Amino acid sequence: MDGPERETRAFKSAKAFETWLARNHAKASGIWIRFFKKASGVPTVTYAEALDVALCYGWIDGQRRSHDEQSFLQLYTPRRRRSLWSKINKGHVARLIAEGRMRAAGLAEVERAKADGRWDQVYGNARDIEMPKDFLRALAKDKEAKAFFESLDRANHYAIAWRLAMAKKPETRARRLAAFLAMMAEGKALHPDARSARKSAGAAKPKPRREPT
Numbered sequence: 001m002d003g004p005e006r007e008t009r010a011f012k013s014a015k016a017f018e019t020w021l022a023r024n025h026a027k028a029s030g031i032w033i034r035f036f037k038k039a040s041g042v043p044t045v046t047y048a049e050a051l052d053v054a055l056c057y058g059w060i061d062g063q064r065r066s067h068d069e070q071s072f073l074q075l076y077t078p079r080r081r082r083s084l085w086s087k088i089n090k091g092h093v094a095r096l097i098a099e100g101r102m103r104a105a106g107l108a109e110v111e112r113a114k115a116d117g118r119w120d121q122v123y124g125n126a127r128d129i130e131m132p133k134d135f136l137r138a139l140a141k142d143k144e145a146k147a148f149f150e151s152l153d154r155a156n157h158y159a160i161a162w163r164l165a166m167a168k169k170p171e172t173r174a175r176r177l178a179a180f181l182a183m184m185a186e187g188k189a190l191h192p193d194a195r196s197a198r199k200s201a202g203a204a205k206p207k208p209r210r211e212p213t
Contacts, residue, residue, distance in 0.1 A: 008073065010034040010042075014049035018056075025057040025105055030077035032065075040070035047074065055092055056102050058109035079109050084166075087122050121166065131161050138181055145184035152189055159190045 009031060011017040017033070024031075033050055036042035045053075051061055054076050060083070062075040093110060096102050102110075113119040139146050149157075160180050167173035183190070 006030045006032055006075070008032040008034060010036065010071075011045040011050075012043045014045050014053055017045050017050055018053045021053060021057045021059065022103075025059060025078070028078075030062075030075055032073045032075055034067060034071050034073055036071045042070065044071075050074070050076065051089075052092065052096060052101070055089060056096055056106045058103075058105040060089070081112075082118070084118055084121050085113055090119075090122060131157065132164050132177075135160070135164065135177055135180065138177070139184060142181075142185055144187075145181065148187050149184045156189050156191050 006029060009020070011020070011033060020031075033045070035047060035050075036044040047061075054060060058079055059076050060079045062077055064075075065073040067073050093102065093106070096106075110119070139149055163176055164173055164180070167176055
């Protein structure tokens with residue numbers, strides 16, 4: 001599922017992870033970092049520290065997995081060639097550059113993104129979501145579809161808005177918009193595992209979930 005088998009390691013500090021990444025960033029396909037929870041009392045690099053180190057070397061955080069009562073795993077990999085940048089990570093990079101911490105590999109990823117236009121295709125997070133007005137107008141014509149859409153969580157709303165915003169051609173966007181309207185009418189979600197699909201606005205509200213960042 002995750003491609004090549006990747007090493008799993010725990011790091012006691014950001015410095016320890018940076019030492020590993022300095023040696024391996026150009027040859028490793030990724031690594032699962034084991035983060036210990038505060039209550040465990042085990043010295044560990046923090047998520048924020050690890051993300052800073054990863055960005056410095058052109059890497060990025062990915063999938064998270066539960067591990068045991070004391071820890072969880074987070075995947076870190078080299079940034080894919082066409083992956084977009086989040087507003088949050090662009091902010092982190094600006095800070096890291098100002099602090100003189102960015103390495104050549106990390107700066108090269110920034111320059112590649114600026115050269116091919118990805119740097120300007122920034123995306124925010126679910127809290128900043130703004131649904132396209134033409135999608136909402138079309139949705140309002142079908143009460144059941146509208147009710148289902150309103151029952152979805154922010155992650156699903158964000159996924160729809162993001163895919164519409166990232167369409168490079170008008171015809172591509174039109175196809176996606178029509179497909180999403182059809183999905184809402186059929187009671188289908190892009191991320192059905194995030195909540196139970198419902199076709200009625202009167203159904204119980206979904207439980208709050210951790211939002212993507």
